[in-house]
Amino acid sequence: MSAATRPVIRIENLVKRFGGFTALNGVSLDVYPGEVHALLGDNGAGKSTLIKTLAGVFPPTEGTISVDEKAVNFRSPRDASDAGIGTVYQDLALNGLASVTRNFFMGRELFVGPPIFGLMRMAEMDRITREEMLKLGIDISDPSQAVGTMSGGQRQTLAIARAIHFGAKVLILDEPTSALGQKQQMEVLKTIKRVRDLGHIAIILITHNEVHAELIADRFTFLSLGEVIGAGTNADLDSADMRRLMAGGAELAHLSEELATTS
Ligand SMILES: Nc1ncnc2c1ncn2[C@@H]1O[C@H](COP(=O)(O)OP(=O)(O)O)[C@@H](O)[C@H]1O
Numbered sequence: 001m002s003a004a005t006r007p008v009i010r011i012e013n014l015v016k017r018f019g020g021f022t023a024l025n026g027v028s029l030d031v032y033p034g035e036v037h038a039l040l041g042d043n044g045a046g047k048s049t050l051i052k053t054l055a056g057v058f059p060p061t062e063g064t065i066s067v068d069e070k071a072v073n074f075r076s077p078r079d080a081s082d083a084g085i086g087t088v089y090q091d092l093a094l095n096g097l098a099s100v101t102r103n104f105f106m107g108r109e110l111f112v113g114p115p116i117f118g119l120m121r122m123a124e125m126d127r128i129t130r131e132e133m134l135k136l137g138i139d140i141s142d143p144s145q146a147v148g149t150m151s152g153g154q155r156q157t158l159a160i161a162r163a164i165h166f167g168a169k170v171l172i173l174d175e176p177t178s179a180l181g182q183k184q185q186m187e188v189l190k191t192i193k194r195v196r197d198l199g200h201i202a203i204i205l206i207t208h209n210e211v212h213a214e215l216i217a218d219r220f221t222f223l224s225l226g227e228v229i230g231a232g233t234n235a236d237l238d239s240a241d242m243r244r245l246m247a248g249g250a251e252l253a254h255l256s257e258e259l260a261t262t263s
């Protein structure tokens with residue numbers, strides 16, 4: 001557990017409605033530097049809505065988001081990223097045909113002279129890419145190789161290393177292990193652990209896999225139907241608590257669906 005006592009992100013009583021539908025109904029949580037905060041819940045719990053609100057995609061209907069104890073009002077994803085909130089979505093936004101380095105710098109290339117001449121500082125960009133990946137435990141000996149040749153785990157690491165290099169102090173990972181096989185999942189968990197051990201980055205890990213969360217998270221928030229049904233630190237919750245909260249959330253979602261169809 002990190003020694004940080006001030007949250008980098010504080011979410012208070014967040015409400016998000018889509019028309020008459022309430023996707024988030026008064027959600028509060030704190031995120032600390034050097035910690036992994038797992039956001040858990042069944043399909044439809046509101047996990048994606050919560051992180052999209054945090055990432056500036058949706059404005060909140062009610063409630064407050066603070067970054068470094070200052071209330072913020074993101075009008076776009078750009079605002080959130082300027083405030084140091086980096087989101088790695090499931091599709092990773094990588095171009096499989098382009099090189100590792102080109103993907104790393106995508107749109108933020110380093111040029112020799114004015115960018116309109118298009119002459120890039122390739123050697124320097126290759127070096128930075130390799131170094132940033134190495135910090136997360138992946139040695140890309142040839143950063144000019146196409147991203148398409150990398151494993152799923154390495155691609156996740158590339159997207160994460162890129163977000164950190166370009167200023168993310170809060171890293172939001174949306175289901176980073178869900179599309180991967182067992183071995184690749186472990187690689188991604190190791191990468192997340194390395195980011196955590198850097199000490200200054202806060203990680204929000206969205207998952208519906210409570211085993212993965214239990215392996216690497218310091219703090220947990222369980223969502224169901226847009227509400228927090230349980231929260232705590234690693235010390236507060238044991239495996240049985242986590243299974244119970246996950247099962248409780250799934251059951252609630254199921255019952256509510258049944259109610260809706262029989263009305
Ligand atoms: N843009 C939207 N418009 C209307 N309803 C939405 C929208 N986005 C999400 N929802 C609804 O909000 C609820 C929570 O969805 P979501 O945040 O995607 O859950 P999760 O990521 O936990 O599976 C779902 O019932 C979903 O249908």
Ligand SMILES: [Mg+2]
Nearest residue numbers: 044047048049
């Ligand atoms: Mg989702």
